[in-house]
Amino acid sequence: MTEIIRFLxxxxxxxxxxxxxxxxxxxxxxxxxxxxxxxxxxSATLGVMSILLATFLYFYLEHGHFNSRLILxxxxxxxxxxxxxxxxxxxxxxxxxxxWDKSVQDDLKNKKEYEQQNSN
Amino acid sequence: MLHTILQLTLLLVSLSMLGLxxxxxxxxxxxxxxxxxxxxxxxLIAIIALVSMLLDTFAFLEVIxxxxxxxxxxxxxxxxxxxxxxxxxxDRDH
Numbered sequence: 001m002t003e004i005i006r007f008l009x010x011x012x013x014x015x016x017x018x019x020x021x022x023x024x025x026x027x028x029x030x031x032x033x034x035x036x037x038x039x040x041x042x043s044a045t046l047g048v049m050s051i052l053l054a055t056f057l058y059f060y061l062e063h064g065h066f067n068s069r070l071i072l073x074x075x076x077x078x079x080x081x082x083x084x085x086x087x088x089x090x091x092x093x094x095x096x097x098x099x100w101d102k103s104v105q106d107d108l109k110n111k112k113e114y115e116q117q118n119s120n
Numbered sequence: 121m122l123h124t125i126l127q128l129t130l131l132l133v134s135l136s137m138l139g140l141x142x143x144x145x146x147x148x149x150x151x152x153x154x155x156x157x158x159x160x161x162x163x164l165i166a167i168i169a170l171v172s173m174l175l176d177t178f179a180f181l182e183v184i185x186x187x188x189x190x191x192x193x194x195x196x197x198x199x200x201x202x203x204x205x206x207x208x209x210x211d212r213d214h
Contacts, residue, residue, distance in 0.1 A: 010125040013170075017132030020163055024139030027159065033151050036143070040159040048166045051129070052184065055169040059178050067178060070169075073185040077162070080188070084158055084195040091199035092151035 005061050012054035019047030032100040033092045041085025049074050123174075130170045137163050154198045161191030 026039025056070040099106060140163065144156040165184050172180040197207050 006122055010122055013125050013129040016166060017129035020133050020136040020166060023159055023163075024136035027143045027156060028139050033149060033155065036152065037155050040155050044159045044162045048162050048169075051133075051166045051169050055173055055181075058173055059181075063178070065178055067181050069181050069185050073165070073188055076185065076188050076192075077165070080192040081158075081162065084192055084199075085155075087196055087199040088151055088154050088158065091154075091202040092149070095151070095202045097149050097151055 005057065009054045009057050012050045012057070016047045016049075016051035016054065019043045019050070023047065031102075033097050034089055034099065037085055037089050037092070041081055045077060045081040049077060052077070126170060126174050130167065130174070133163055133166050133170065137167070150202060151199075154195060154202070157198075158191060158195045161187060161194070165191075 020043070023040055023044040026043065027036050030036045030039055052070055052074050056067060056074075059065045059067055059070075093108060137160065140156050140160050144153055144160065147153045147156060165187050168180055168183050168187065172178065201207050
């Protein structure tokens with residue numbers, strides 16, 4: 001394994017660890033569910049994808065072991081994590097979780113009122 | 121050098137896990153806890169990848185894909201339960 005590949009793997013690992021720390025800070029410090037969901041679904045996905053890419057490179061270049069499950073896992077996480085985030089945010093809105101006090105605009109609220117008026 | 125970086129990254133991911141567990145316990149609403157659990161599942165995948173690199177074995181790499189699928193199914197089921205009150209609907213009721 002050449003030194004520059006080692007450097008690349010180390011860089012990807014550091015980026016992944018930093019992004020997962022950013023996720024934790026976002027979940028601790030942001031004010032409401034929607035902003036926290038925004039932080040969690042994006043940075044955690046990118047962080048774990050870069051760590052898995054580093055793992056794949058490590059096993060491929062150190063042991064010559066081409067692990068296709070890791071590539072499948074990277075693609076699967078890339079496809080499903082935003083979908084899961086979208087579903088949680090939607091469920092939170094429809095189960096009546098309030099937005100942050102300082103939010104300025106809520107387009108779905110007007111839509112809900114409009115539908116109620118039309119049904120009555 | 122790579123070993124040190126691996127241990128440092130494991131430390132960072134574990135610290136982030138602690139923050140997520142705090143949000144899981146304290147989170148004011150149920151969707152907060154579901155978001156935290158989803159992120160914990162994703163972080164657990166990263167921890168498994170790092171530990172399998174530290175132990176220098178590729179026996180645990182199946183667990184990564186399995187855990188990704190399980191975390192996704194759990195989150196989808198939970199959000200459907202929060203939104204509609206049931207997970208598997210019966211067609212005849214509508």
